[in-house]
Amino acid sequence: MNGPEIHVGFAPGLHVFVPQARRHGATAVATDGVSTLGHVVESLGVPLTEVGALNVDGRPVPASHVPAAGETVTVAPVDRPQRVPGAPLRFLLDVHLGTLARRLRLLGVDAAYESTDIGDPALAARSAAEKRVMLSRDRGLLRRRELWAGAFVYSTRPEDQLRDVLERFAPELRPWTRCTACNGVLERATKEQVADRLKGGTERSYDVFAQCRACHRVYWKGAHHEQLEAIVNRALAEHG
Incomplete structure (x- = not known):
């Protein structure tokens, strides 16, 4: 990726998935200007199954959001207890x-x-x-x-x-x-x-x-x- 640069920060609960260098504050990430935020987060090592709220410059966005240059993203873990809608829990x-x-x-x-x-x-x-x-x-x-x-x-x-x-x-x-x-x-x-x-x-x-x-x-x-x-x-x- 060599497109717009954004800054991504991960909550401590997700640090197990990311390199040591990305565990302290928001770090710069180059995107391609086309991929969704969900794709970017997974490319950094975090499965979306473990992601809760995604915030861009303080406002919530879906995983389908396409990042723009200069945005600051914070990635939180899933809420606990996690509710799984639509079927009995199995x-x-x-x-x-x-x-x-x-x-x-x-x-x-x-x-x-x-x-x-x-x-x-x-x-x-x-x-x-x-x-x-x-x-x-x-x-x-x-x-x-x-x-x-x-x-x-x-x-x-x-x-x-x-x-x-x-x-x-x-x-x-x-x-x-x-x-x-x-x-x-x-x-x-x-x-x-x-x-x-x-x-x-x-x-x-x-x-x-x-x-x-x-x-x-x-x-x-x-x-x-x-x-x-x-x-x-x-x-x-x-x-x-």
């Missing part, structure tokens, strides 16, 4: 976020997950077809125009990832209602209904069971229940 996670997907499902949040790398075009197409918010750490994926909605997952630690998603979107939490394996809905099951899938020790020791309507996986309060319960209780205390 998520789609890429292949790298399996633990986060299972924890969201544990809390009863509708979280589809691709366990294999099906490629960015297919993920974006599924997001659009099913109206799911795409969660990913892949900035290139989040810049795809066919996405219905998306959000960058800022941390690599599952605990922080979960906290970030719950804080950002404030989904309704309904723990123990979804299958952590396939995202299906759980229903109560009697011991007789699931007896053929229980080992002897489990059948003797437990009486309360649930079963996934989709994949028929059976659940009970087994050896890992206390660990899972701690995750649930922490999420409810902070975001319930």
Whole structure:
């Protein structure tokens, strides 16, 4: 770009996406005089999924605004909690976020997950077809125009990832209602209904069971229940 020069400043919440030199005040950026402000912001490293208000010389503008020479742009992060209009709040996670997907499902949040790398075009197409918010750490994926909605997952630690998603979107939490394996809905099951899938020790020791309507996986309060319960209780205390 070698056209009109503008000045762009990013809020601290977006500094993770921009070089150190652009993190302090508004810095000069050469544009081509044709590209939209949204395109300019993304060319500087910030996916539009992470952008909230765009202001030019103190007035709000849309991402479709074409910058003119001398304008000063301030870029703010999305408001939290972020509202996603037009469909029930549902998520789609890429292949790298399996633990986060299972924890969201544990809390009863509708979280589809691709366990294999099906490629960015297919993920974006599924997001659009099913109206799911795409969660990913892949900035290139989040810049795809066919996405219905998306959000960058800022941390690599599952605990922080979960906290970030719950804080950002404030989904309704309904723990123990979804299958952590396939995202299906759980229903109560009697011991007789699931007896053929229980080992002897489990059948003797437990009486309360649930079963996934989709994949028929059976659940009970087994050896890992206390660990899972701690995750649930922490999420409810902070975001319930």
